Amino acid sequence: MSNTKAKDSKSSFGAKVLHGNLLYTLISIAVGFIVGAILLQAAGISAGEAYGKLITGTLGKPKFIVWSIVYASPIILTGLSVAFSFQTGVFNIGAEGQYVVGTLAACIVGVFVKVPAVIHVPLCLIAAALAGGLWSMVVAVLKVKRGINEVLSFIMFNWIAYYLSNYIVNIPAVHKEGNGEATKDILDSAKMLVTSESLQDVLGSGASYNIFVAVLAAIVIAFILNRTTLGYKLKAVGFNRHAAEYGGISANKEIMTAMSISGALAGMGGACQLMGMGMRISQFSSQEGFGFQGITVALIGSTNPIGCIFAGLFYGAMKYGGTKLSLVNAPSEIVDIIMGTIIFFIAISHVFKRLLLSHTGKKAKSEGGTK
């Protein structure tokens, strides 16, 4: 009896790896890079050189690492937004729009409110979270009260946010003085930048601490989902609204709560981008894609909040590294192709899982048989 127990715990690590998602995510990432390499070679570009640039360009200097992280922060938040929505049974394809209204709210508070930085930064973040949350809640109300398919209204709201942003950018009071299709810069007190000069020497002048907002948000969301009655209710509704209602949980109310929280996260992602990187909103010529990148991050992170941090860092590095690919004449779109391939293989990863599990299962059995 005690023998079998010891054996169980010994094999349990391997079993955990095989049953979990991480292994398959890593396999998918590897496949993504292989497909990317094949394409690069086929186009007459050295994959080695391009990937080398991707690595040195993101990890080569402390400054580069910092930039990768700065790039990651907003997508971690939109990723969290989508992951949270998946966990609570909604598909937030509207993170893009919530992100945009988040930047708008943060920008307006950042430009026009004059308070010290300790207050200004949180104020901007709260404004962004509220804006994103409300934007998403309208869709939730339409879904709950009118039965309108949320995917449809999210798509509409993404476009309304897009044009709203372009409209606000062009209001004279907001618009930058002089040339350039953008808003005024937010005040220094609203910027999430490292101000210590000694730190700037190491990290670069663009160093932002926006990553802390993202990581903190991920931890809070993980706690809410796993440890609180709120998370219990939201997940119950997400998995099975009938059972949740039977258990006395008001499904409609929880759907609205879940969608608002999801929207608030995407809105904060907008604030992190604005206050840590952009400092102003430029006129869009097409959707920025932070919301859609959030879907990717959520999927690579297996819709786990903590997983989103790592997935976001990975995506941030790829995105930042992608901007440097032109230096070796490689199209930066290879990043999209790699990411697309990764998601595609994550989508069918359960097939590998089944194959691997049945294979190891058979092996274990035949070993048992020979004893």
Next chain:
Amino acid sequence: MFVRNLGLLINATMTYTPPLLLAALGSCFSERSGVVNIGIEGMMTIGAFVGAAMALTCGNPWIAFLVGGLAGALFGLLHAIACVSFQADQTISGTAINFLAPGLAVFLCKAIYDGSSDTPAVDISMKLPKVFNDIFPVGSFWNNVLSNYSVAYLSLVLVAVIWFVFYKTKFGMRLRAVGEAPEACDTLGINVYKIRYICVILSGFLAGLGGAYITLATVSQFRPIVIVGQGFMAIAAVIFGKFKPQGALLACLLFGFCNGVKVLATSSNTVSPNLISMIPYIVTILALVLFVGTARVPAANGKPFQKAK
């Protein structure tokens, strides 16, 4: 003046509607057979690029148009492999395609056209032809109303054809049944996988045609931002049109009409074009709230089907 503006409005509507309609008809096939396809956007983009590149290479717009469709179909096939054979989450696979297909389009564009993300302009001789072009004087009401690209008329005919296929033919009856009750179809010896494969590939083909229409007719050049959300609007049109081809037509006409209003209003220069640009989306939401109500989603939509072994 009014008549002239009306003519312009109809013209603008008919400029915007056909590519959207083609993609929406594609989406109808996929969704009705039970496979959610949010990869329509990516399939349009690859169709747009391949269409333009093909026209620039071979010079024949019709071949280019068809090949653009085939490029979309190829990604439809990919989506079908994931969703039908491997029972993947359909949203995830669609998201993947929305990264893969546009990424590949721009990647290929840069690889072929010396690192430029835009193709050269498609010459008028290689563009899809307009019909009734020289009959009425330029700028006249009838010229505005009738002088559309031939494919615009074709797309309207296609609605009727697809309506017939959906509701009158054996295949249509089976495809609707497969989207409602795949297990029941399986017990009747209907090959659920085969029907879904056909439908998803068709959805990619039609989305590819929609994309190619844009680069071969309205924009006459491929640029990375030539497809910005039309694919998602097509999906919206299908949900709006209650998953019916005729409903999708009405929804696309509404979007097109709002877009026409936008074009005219923008040229009058009194209101911010950005505010006017919101009209189609706000009108859609209002229409849903006030008139249309809930669409009945096909019962097996989004649910992978696995045959018993």
Next chain:
Amino acid sequence: MGRESHVDLSKTVIAMHDIVKKFGDFVANDGINLTVHKGEVHAILGENGAGKSTLMNVLYGLYHPTSGYIEVNENKVSIDSPEKAIELGIGMVHQHFMLVQPFTVTENIILGMEPVKGLSVDLKSAREQVIELSQRYGLQVDPDAKIEDISVGMQQRVEILKVLYRGADILILDEPTASLTPQEIGELIEIIGHLTKDGKSIILITHKLKEIKASADYCTIIRQGKYIQTVDVSEVNEDQLAAMMVGRDVTFKVDKKEQKPGEEALVVKNLHGKDYRNVEILKGLDLTVRRGEIVGLAGVDGNGQTELVEIITGLRKGTEGSIQIHGKEVFGATPREIFDAGITSIPADRQKHGLVLEFSVADNLILQNFGEEEFSKHGILKRDAIQKKATELIDKFDIRPRESENKPAGQLSGGNQQKVIIAREITNDSELLIAVNPTRGLDVGAIEYVHKYLVEQRNKGKAVLLVSFELDEVMSLSDEIKVIFDGKIVGSVPGKDADENELGLMMAGGGAHE
């Protein structure tokens, strides 16, 4: 019963030899033999999970046998798809109907074998064929009605017509009487008579002994995947069949002491309500349940039972009327308020309402109680307390596998899922328990367990409302039987005097005051 046999022993239509079907390590069929002749009604008897459906799915080409072979009309065949089965003249009516809800009766019948005229489906001639078939076999249906608008009994006729339309000579009927009234069951047996007279053979999968006696010529018994034996039905009685099915002697009697009911626990007055299609389905229903009694609600599916329970428990809003729990008005209250007022329920559909299948067993055990002080404080869950509670209940209610606290409930067997629900509801210990089809899909052991528990609650002085489509269950457990028909209570009979035929007549609307 004076039924006429049409068996032609000289013609063997089906012979299954030594069929084995494994799913991974699980052996669902372990060497089963079956012989069916022309014009024969052959019953296959076994408990839930004994392997009856698996065997039939093998015959119908949905599963491929691990070993063994099949002969049809004395030729060895390999049935690798339903198409092949249809080609060989085998048709199947599944227990869960395989119908396309928004399609019409005609469309459903022809689907997969549509007559075509030019490019389009020839619905006109299809309709005529359907009418012709339905008249020939006495299966009245409306060819133009949509499936979602017709009764379960009608849907079953559509299923049978589907099979006949395909020219089947051998019909497999999987638990065909599960949701029919006694009258409808009688009609079905009559239809079976028409069919066998016409030379068709019927394989009847069931666990209802009475129906076997009433309709079958031979009966093959399967237990735990194994072939037990084939008997001539005229030579055995119901008790013998039951013993063969279960492997020991069973009594279906439930021990129940006489007991005087107490005060009124639930009083429903003039209740009106609509179904999901917004059609009025409850039309002024009155119902009273007192402490210390089990009230059984008998009726055919679709007469308002589901809606009644949903309205009482707050999942659906009624349009008018009154519902009092211990004198407190709860009409229109939320599920939470009603739970707090003292009602718990074992829902009809355990996977839809009873459990969150993705949640662990532990989390499912606190579905209504997660907010209580025992399990959370300031909105933060007490994980240790939840675990401890789960371990305790798993132990007490013998939920298997043991140590399943953190396993998703979806991984448990149906019987164990039901135990999770019962464990939770017992612990809630409310004054009124509503149990809807509490034994559906359970094996005999689990059924006995549930019945014992319901009677125990009654003996403790709690009020129990039992809603069940199994008339036998209602009759053996209830102190008072109420019959629901067309959204109203049309009759009330003390449990001990209940007569099946009388109840059946009322369930079909016959005994009503029209």
